[in-house]
Amino acid sequence: MAMDTQVTVVMVPFVAQGHLGQLLHLSRLVSSYNIPVHYVSTTTHIRQASTRHQGWDLLAHHNIHVHEFPIPAFQCPAPDPNAKTKYPAQLVPSFEASIHLREPVFKLLTSLSASRRIVVIYDYPMASVVQDFVSLPNAESYIFQSTSAFFHFSYYWDLAGRPSPAGEEMLQQLPSTEDCFSPGALAFWNKQQVHAKNSSGELYNTSRAIEGHYFDLLHQLQVDKKRWGIGPFNPVDIIEKPxxxxxxxxxxxxxxxxxxxxxxxxxxxxxxxxxxxxxxxxxxxxxxxxxxxxxxxxxxxxxxxxxxxxxxxxxxxxxxxxxxxxxxxxxxxxxxxxxxxxxxxxxxxxxxxxxxxxxxxxxxxxxxxxxxxxxxxxxxxxxxxxxxxxxxxxxxxxxxxxxxxxxxxxxxxxxxxxxxxxxxxxxxxxxxxxIKKSIAEGGVSRLELDSFIDHITRSN
Missing domain, CATH: 3.40.50.2000 (Glycogen Phosphorylase B;)
Known part of the structure; x- marks a missing residue:
């Protein structure tokens, strides 16, 4: 498929396995439209993502460019099986250390600024890392929401004081956000809000074939926000290896x-x-x-x-x-x-x-x-x-x-x-x-991916 290669995409995943893998899968999807993709993280996390990558051959995709940036060493405690909650508090120091990516990521964006448009796709917790894109007149950003539409609807429902929408009584059974996250993680997430406001829309690794109802509810809550449900990102048909x-x-x-x-x-x-x-x-x-x-x-x-x-x-x-x-x-x-x-x-x-x-x-x-x-x-x-x-x-x-x-x-x-x-x-x-129908040509997820690509390659 011939597309405008003057648009360059930069992927900035959060430094945890579930996020590294999802945005690597998304890199494959975007690069299939003949758009160059630059996937960036710390040296350690690029190695982690590469070691655990599965489902398709990364080396066969020449339009995906991987950038690994060294950052200062950080100390992380060992996982504690006896901790009061199961939230992985041992990872929080690596989350905090990711701010050291801010300077090298901006240097990369600047080096790519000859492109007609730079599109930064980043995990919400990396908003502070990519914040400097706003100084480039031809750059725009999109938040990758790494969880379900159901989760995001219920999150905003929480913020609204847990009203009782018709047919959604089961939501009252959900545990509180404080029970699900550590204080350190919540503080880290909250730091990102001011920078995330500069995004031009949201991408979801899900399909309306799975949870279209919750996309509709999200839209009712935030009618002015662009969002695309273009998942699943992972391959759905696995080619058997020798x-x-x-x-x-x-x-x-x-x-x-x-x-x-x-x-x-x-x-x-x-x-x-x-x-x-x-x-x-x-x-x-x-x-x-x-x-x-x-x-x-x-x-x-x-x-x-x-x-x-x-x-x-x-x-x-x-x-x-x-x-x-x-x-x-x-x-x-x-x-x-x-x-x-x-x-x-x-x-x-x-x-x-x-x-x-x-x-x-x-x-x-x-x-x-x-x-x-x-x-x-x-x-x-x-x-x-x-x-x-x-x-x-x-x-x-x-x-x-x-x-x-x-x-x-x-x-x-x-x-x-x-x-x-x-x-x-x-x-x-x-x-x-x-799901297979949704990602095939003419399917709902494929149409949303096409819509997103049309949006980022628009002429104006």
Missing amino acids: DQERHKCLKWLDNQAPNSVIYVSFGTTTCLTDEQIYNIAVGLENSGNKFIWVLRDADKGDIFTGDVRRPELPMGYEDRIKEAGQGMIVRGWAPQLEILAHACTGGFMSHCGWNSCLESMSMGVPIAAWPMHSDQPRNAMLITKVLSLGIVVKNLTPANDLVEALHIENAVKKLIASEEGDEMRKRAAELRSN
Whole structure:
């Protein structure tokens, strides 16, 4: 597709895994319109994004230019499994350190200023980093909202004092923002507001095929704001790799029955206590169901430095489940998109980070929801109450109560081996079909992406 290459896009993701990956996927979509994309972050976080990238070949996209900027070293504490809340407070120092990107990002923007237009797409928490774009007459910016339209509608509903809109009574069950975020994170977010006011619109990694109703409600709240729902950004059809390049868990999956395996992963920011890990292990084994469990500690601000806690399992556990052919433990990074796309994966026990929710919906896999912090409790409500694509393992509670092994066992059985689970899989398959249509030519997400590209390449 021939497009105006005098428009240059600069992507500035937030320095956490869920954000790095989403804007890398968006870079692929934008560059497919023959628009050069410059993707920027710290040296550490570029390495992190590259190491964990999956779903398509970054090196094959010559219109995507990756810039890594060194910043002063920052000290991040180890993840604390016994913290009062599950919000990853250990990452806040790396969030604060990202302000050191301000100068190199502006230098990059200045070096690109010969373009007819510079378009800066940035995560909301990076507003202070990109603030200097306003001094360039041909630059404009767009906020990437990395969470669901449902989350954003409920956030503004919170600010309005929690009125009771017709048909939205379930919103009264949502935990407060203070229960979902740490004070340090809320303070960091609040610092961005003054700079975010200079944006020209918002991009969402979601589709009206998933949550069109909440886009409409958002528009009613803010009729003057431009917003585009152009997701899912992640590939929806996964090209199978040669056998020698496939992860060993995929080869194990090949030998299972269709829809028989539950995939268990709580993302990059969840740090569980030893007692909780023990109960998950017992619950999975006692369920009798097949499983793949990604068991790794939460990320630090720099994932490449320091010791990593290796959570312990019951004595002989790994040998026992391996000999029985019941399950597989993955201690490192797992190819989540490929696992969810596999025909033998029948469910996903998840923290309900928005990336994981979208990837699961894209692949037609229902969810056992176990939210930990941030937007996750509201995403879990969207999945379980609005879309009926999952069950609740545990709602967020301030005390982070222990989930007993028997409860986990029953949740796995319900999702994988019950009529209710089968019905959820049917609905998930229907939504996957609708999502695929939405990103195809003429589909609602594709039309919104086309609309956004038309907007940023306009002549005036």
